[in-house]
């Protein structure tokens with residue numbers, strides 16, 4: 023599942039790591055691919071990502087296999103992460119001239135490698151752009167999860183993301199579909215949040231999860247301690263909402279509703 027939205031600060035990374043932690047807490051084995059040179063997902067999962075660390079960069083160049091790039095997170099023994107170092111910042115340009123530039127990540131995540139790690143779910147955290155890194159993430163996945171922030175301009179740019187997804191589906195990955203919309207940073211005190219929520223539900227129907235992630239200080243504090251909010255404050259509303267959202271995702275997966283044409 024690729025977590026994408028070319029807007030920055032909408033909750034891609036926060037949702038990736040906390041959904042992954044919630045799934046792992048229930049005994050599901052999850053692999054997080056940090057595909058943002060900032061390495062925020064690596065930080066939140068307590069995984070080293072200094073320059074020189076074997077990372078998603080070497081993985082995409084084909085220099086190391088997945089088994090060597092994946093590290094167990096401090097968050098859970100069921101949670102693995104392929105970190106991103108700042109080296110990835112150059113990849114967007116370096117990839118342009120490479121063979122099979124759009125499917126580098128997909129090849130690295132071939133079933134034979136995933137089987138060795140024995141993972142049930144792979145979550146890919148995208149950078150805030152629609153460049154080659156995000157395209158690689160869209161080619162590697164069957165599902166897209168789009169986090170949408172309950173704020174002004176939330177839906178702006180969404181059309182561009184959706185048409186890119188359509189393009190990737192028709193040319194590179196027929197299995198790709200938007201399976202999940204997650205509303206984030208919901209502030210119940212504002213009318214605006216309700217307006218965005220109802221607009222999104224009108225547009226996306228049941229693809230939008232029933233669970234909405236509230237704006238919560240605990241959620242934003244957790245990465246400062248290299249933790250997910252599930253470790254930092256498991257009883258907080260933020261943590262519980264991510265557990266609920268993960269349950270919805272797992273139920274969808276189990277029901278097969280979103281698996282049409284998937285792996």
Ligand code: ADP
Nearest residue numbers: 030031032033034035036207236237238241242
């Ligand atoms: P993205 O990966 O899309 O750029 P992030 O997940 O990094 O977005 O979130 C952007 C900022 O908002 C971060 O500082 C994060 O801690 C904060 N944030 C995300 N979700 C919440 C939330 N539910 N409540 C409060 N702050 C949040």
Ligand code: MG
Nearest residue numbers: 034035058062
């Ligand atoms: Mg991010």
